[in-house]
Each structure stands twice: as C-alpha cells, then as structure tokens.
Amino acid sequence: QPYPKIPYHKVSSKRIWGDVPAMMKAIKISEDPSRFVFQQCRTLGSPVVQLFFGPFTKPAIFVDDVREVKDILSFRTREFDRSYKSQDTLRPMLRHSSLVKATGPEFKAQRKLWEGFMGMSFIRRVAAPEMHRVALELIELLRTKAKIAGGRPVYFFTDLDLAAFDIIWKVVFGNDLNGVRGEHEGILKGSGQIKQPMSMDSVAEMPMVPKPEMYTTVCFVIKGIEQTFTTYFQRFNHWLVRHGSAYKRKWDSKQRIVDERINGEHARLSKLSRSALLDTEETSGVVLGVRRYLLAQEGDLGASKNIPSTTQQEIHNELMMLLMAGHETNASALSWAIKYLAAHPSKQARLHDSLLEGFSERVHGAQPTVDAILSRSIPYLDACMEETLRHATISSRLARVATMNTELFGYRIPGGASVMLSPYVGAAPFNVPEAHRSLSSQRTKDNYPLLHESSDMDVWELERWLADDGSFDGRRYPRLAFSAGPRACYGKILAMQEFRIILALLVLNFEFAAAPGELASLAAHQRILKVPRHCHVRLITRS
Numbered sequence: 001q002p003y004p005k006i007p008y009h010k011v012s013s014k015r016i017w018g019d020v021p022a023m024m025k026a027i028k029i030s031e032d033p034s035r036f037v038f039q040q041c042r043t044l045g046s047p048v049v050q051l052f053f054g055p056f057t058k059p060a061i062f063v064d065d066v067r068e069v070k071d072i073l074s075f076r077t078r079e080f081d082r083s084y085k086s087q088d089t090l091r092p093m094l095r096h097s098s099l100v101k102a103t104g105p106e107f108k109a110q111r112k113l114w115e116g117f118m119g120m121s122f123i124r125r126v127a128a129p130e131m132h133r134v135a136l137e138l139i140e141l142l143r144t145k146a147k148i149a150g151g152r153p154v155y156f157f158t159d160l161d162l163a164a165f166d167i168i169w170k171v172v173f174g175n176d177l178n179g180v181r182g183e184h185e186g187i188l189k190g191s192g193q194i195k196q197p198m199s200m201d202s203v204a205e206m207p208m209v210p211k212p213e214m215y216t217t218v219c220f221v222i223k224g225i226e227q228t229f230t231t232y233f234q235r236f237n238h239w240l241v242r243h244g245s246a247y248k249r250k251w252d253s254k255q256r257i258v259d260e261r262i263n264g265e266h267a268r269l270s271k272l273s274r275s276a277l278l279d280t281e282e283t284s285g286v287v288l289g290v291r292r293y294l295l296a297q298e299g300d301l302g303a304s305k306n307i308p309s310t311t312q313q314e315i316h317n318e319l320m321m322l323l324m325a326g327h328e329t330n331a332s333a334l335s336w337a338i339k340y341l342a343a344h345p346s347k348q349a350r351l352h353d354s355l356l357e358g359f360s361e362r363v364h365g366a367q368p369t370v371d372a373i374l375s376r377s378i379p380y381l382d383a384c385m386e387e388t389l390r391h392a393t394i395s396s397r398l399a400r401v402a403t404m405n406t407e408l409f410g411y412r413i414p415g416g417a418s419v420m421l422s423p424y425v426g427a428a429p430f431n432v433p434e435a436h437r438s439l440s441s442q443r444t445k446d447n448y449p450l451l452h453e454s455s456d457m458d459v460w461e462l463e464r465w466l467a468d469d470g471s472f473d474g475r476r477y478p479r480l481a482f483s484a485g486p487r488a489c490y491g492k493i494l495a496m497q498e499f500r501i502i503l504a505l506l507v508l509n510f511e512f513a514a515a516p517g518e519l520a521s522l523a524a525h526q527r528i529l530k531v532p533r534h535c536h537v538r539l540i541t542r543s
C-alpha cells in the first residue's frame with residue numbers, strides 16, 4: 001500500500017516486485033547505479049517520492065532536495081534518526097558500538113567517553129605523522145609498480161586501501177601493521193617471475209603478495225555485508241554468511257587479535273598509580289579507551305582487576321567500528337581523485353604547479369613535511385578535494401527512520417517509515433512553496449544562490465570552489481559528503497587530513513594518465529560505498 005498522496009509510479013504499485021525491475025534495468029546500463037532511486041524525484045517532479053521494493057514491505061520514501069536534506073540531518077533529529085533497519089547486518093558484529101545506537105543518552109554517553117579521539121589535536125599529534133610516513137611508503141610502492149608496468153595501465157585501489165588500513169590500524173591499535181611495506185617487498189621479490197602482456201594497453205601483471213591477517217579479515221567481513229546488502233532477505237542471508245566456516249575462522253582470529261591488544265593495554269595501564277595514569281599520553285584508540293575506562297573506576301586500580309566483559313566488548317566494538325569505517329572510505333575518495341585528475345590533464349597540471357608553488361622551499365625534490373602539507377594554503381588542492389567528494393558522493397544515500405508521525409513538504413510521514421536522503425549536491429532545491437518547507441529550512445532560502453544559477457553540477461569542475469581572488473571558498477555550495485548533524489561522519493577530520501597528505505604527495509610524485517578504452521571510464525560500482533568501476537591509470541613517475 002502506498003503512503004497517501006506521496007508521488008509514486010502507479011505501475012510499480014501494482015507489480016509484485018514494485019520498482020525493482022526498472023531499477024535493475026537502469027543499474028545495468030547506468031554509469032552510476034546509485035542515482036536511479038533519487039532520479040525518480042525528478043522523474044515524478046517531486047522532492048519526495050515513494051518506491052516499492054517487493055511484497056510484504058512498506059514503500060521507502062526518497063528525498064532529493066539539498067535544502068531539506070541538510071535541514072532534516074541537522075535540525076529535525078527528533079523526528080528522523082539513523083535507520084536501525086539499514087544496520088541489520090552491522091548490528092550482530094558491532095552491537096556495542098555507537099554506530100548502531102539510536103541518538104539517545106546511551107549514544108551520547110559513549111561519544112562522551114571517546115571525546116577528542118577523532119578531534120584535531122589527537123589527529124595532528126598521533127595520526128598525521130603516520131599518514132605522512134605511510135604515504136611515503138606508498139610512493140615507493142607505486143614507483144616500483146610503475147617501473148614494472150613500463151607504461152601499461154596499473155590497478156591501484158588495493159594499494160590505496162592498504163595504505164589507509166595501515167594508518168587507521170596504527171591510530172586505533174598503536175602498532176605498525178606494515179601492509180604497504182610488505183606489499184612492496186613482496187612485489188620486488190616476485191617481479192622476476194612475472195611476464196608482462198605484449199600489448200601496452202593491457203593491464204600490467206603484478207606478483208600476488210599475501211596481505212596482513214587483519215586486513216584480509218576486515219575485508220572478508222565487509223565483503224560478507226556487501227554480498228547481502230542488496231538482497232531481499234538481508235538479515236537472514238547475512239546470518240547464513242556468518243555461520244559459514246570460513247567466516248567463523250576469520251571472526252575468531254579477529255576477536256583474538258583485538259582482545260589481545262585491549263588486554264595488553266589493560267595489563268600495562270592498570271599497574272599505574274592514578275597520577276601516573278592521569279599523566280599517560282593517549283597515543284592510540286586502545287590506550288585512550290582503556291585509560292578512560294580505568295579513570296572512570298572508583299578506588300583501587302590493581303593489576304589483578306579484570307576488565308568487565310561488557311566494557312571490553314564496548315571498547316572492542318568501538319575500535320572495530322573505526323577500523324571498518326576508516327579505510328575503504330579514504331581509499332575510495334583518493335581513487336576518485338586520481339580518476340578525475342587522469343580524465344582532466346590540464347587540471348592535474350595546474351594542481352601540480354600549485355603544489356610546486358605551495359612547497360617552493362623544497363630542495364632537490366625533497367618531499368614536503370607533514371606540517372607544511374597541513375598548514376600551507378593551496379586553494380586548488382582544497383578545491384580538488386571538495387569537488388571530488390561532492391561529485392563522487394561516496395556514501396550515496398543516508399538512511400533515516402521517522403521516529404514519530406511527521407511531515408515533509410506537506411506530505412504526512414508516519415512514524416516508522418523508512419526515509420532515504422540524497423547527499424548529492426547536484427541540482428537546485430525544488431521550486432515548491434516555501435510554506436511547504438520546515439521553518440528551519442525556510443530560513444536557509446537564500447543561502448546558496450550559486451546552486452540555483454549553476455547548470456553544470458554534474459560536471460567535475462573544481463574551479464567552482466574558487467572565489468574571484470583565487471582563494472578557496474567552502475561556503476559556495478552545501479557540503480553533505482560527510483552528512484550533517486549529530487550523526488555526521490565521526491572520522492571527518494581524520495579523513496580530510498589523510499586525503500590532503502596523500503593526494504598532495506601523490507600528485508607531486510606521479511602523473512596519472514588515463515588508461516585506454518573502457519578502463520578510462522568514470523563509471524561507478526556501487527558496493528557499500530560508491531567506488532570507481534575501473535581503478536586503473538597509467539602511472540608516470542615524476543623525476
């Protein structure tokens with residue numbers, strides 16, 4: 001049954017599989033499979049529509065209107081919360097993490113305990129040096145791959161993902177995983193046995209190198225979610241995946257490794273006096289979690305005191321949440337930036353020139369320091385990052401649930417309805433009477449005049465973020481790639497600093513040329529995140 005009055009395709013409401021057949025057809029031919037659902041708002045001429053995804057389920061409501069989406073996320077948080085249903089597959093794995101909690105007192109208390117962990121000062125002190133170190137290792141790895149490839153296209157996603165995983169691992173657990181270094185050593189060792197294809201247009205062959213155990217485990221777990229993400233009986237299918245023997249083996253090894261890290265820190269910190277504990281620097285997520293847990297305890301902090309299992313699980317789950325959320329996201333952002341730059345050589349050249357100018361103190365091509373990269377004003381670099389995040393919209397839909405009966409654009413939305421919001425800033429808000437918008441949304445009427453004037457929002461155009469004097473102006477358009485409001489991305493600062501450090505160093509050290517034929521396409525592949533379908537470029541090492 002459709003919700004009253006909210007526009008929908010009549011034909012879909014009479015079909016057992018509703019909008020699914022049209023969606024599957026569109027996905028097959030579409031360059032961007034994530035767009036179909038929100039495009040229906042334009043097709044039906046309404047900022048809010050409902051789509052049907054099969055029998056025995058209520059329709060889902062889709063909203064594609066930048067002003068209203070931002071407003072719902074930021075101000076209407078009592079009426080719309082993070083959707084619990086969309087996390088059915090995450091809940092069994094991260095039951096005690098803040099990610100799967102409703103935005104209530106429990107969620108807030110948990111965030112309070114971890115306060116500052118993803119803040120600027122922790123990231124500058126702990127994470128940024130690590131990002132710089134891993135980026136330099138990545139450059140060495142890619143130099144070797146470019147040499148082996150000899151001008152053939154190179155597949156690069158896994159290298160970026162390994163680098164992002166090394167970084168988040170160190171930030172979370174405090175020790176080195178050395179995924180990128182291991183990959184480089186393995187490639188150097190195996191390159192003698194690899195024969196390259198005759199054609200310069202074929203993808204270069206690289207030796208297969210075993211990856212760190214925790215990396216393969218986390219990727220395996222994420223793959224399990226992906227496999228069931230678009231299935232009808234998602235919860236049941238993921239239950240089947242979790243009960244497979246390979247899954248259980250990997251899961252047990254993950255439990256063991258993470259618990260060992262937590263218990264190790266607990267054993268070390270619980271021997272300290274309260275004043276020594278107060279003076280202890282928080283050098284990783286696990287130190288932070290265990291230290292704050294101990295400080296919150298009353299009385300004796302004797303070494304024999306075990307960490308209660310619920311607290312252990314909470315720390316364990318919160319750390320795993322960061323590990324799972326903190327690598328593919330960054331690797332996807334970097335992958336899109338590389339693809340866009342390869343497709344736009346003149347913009348890539350301008351970005352390279354801006355970086356040379358920004359770090360003009362470098363002698364004989366020395367790499368810029370982490371402080372220089374994070375503190376210099378390089379507007380073209382900011383614009384490149386911002387436009388990549390806007391255009392790619394890695395997280396292409398934000399899932400919410402109506403927590404009470406409410407209204408959107410004058411339509412009645414019943415409590416419990418599933419509401420999907422589009423974070424893509426690609427078109428002017430709908431031209432509807434202002435009175436149909438919420439009061440808080442009405443106040444934003446004149447906030448983004450450029451969005452109304454721009455007709456080229458589907459083009460990757462980084463100049464749109466530059467003011468007349470050449471400075472970067474982040475207020476020109478709404479920014480929703482990290483969402484907004486209390487449930488916005490928890491790792492945004494870390495993500496932006498990592499993006500900046502790695503992108504600047506990569507562009508200084510390599511030229512990315514488009515791969516041939518289909519490999520050059522900017523088509524997307526919708527996994528949990530939206531990633532480029534073909535993560536290939538020709539890598540040219542700059543001297």
Ligand code: HEM
Binds near residue numbers: 322333394398480484
């Ligand atoms: C370019 C990289 C990234 C993008 C584009 C991105 C985007 C997002 C988006 C759109 C959300 C959903 C918010 C919502 O439902 O309203 C989110 C949530 C989240 N992100 Fe990110 N993210 C990125 C990197 C990271 C990193 C590096 C971490 C961790 C280190 C992280 C941790 C999280 C967490 C924990 C949440 C859940 C927040 C909550 O439950 O309140 N993200 N992210």
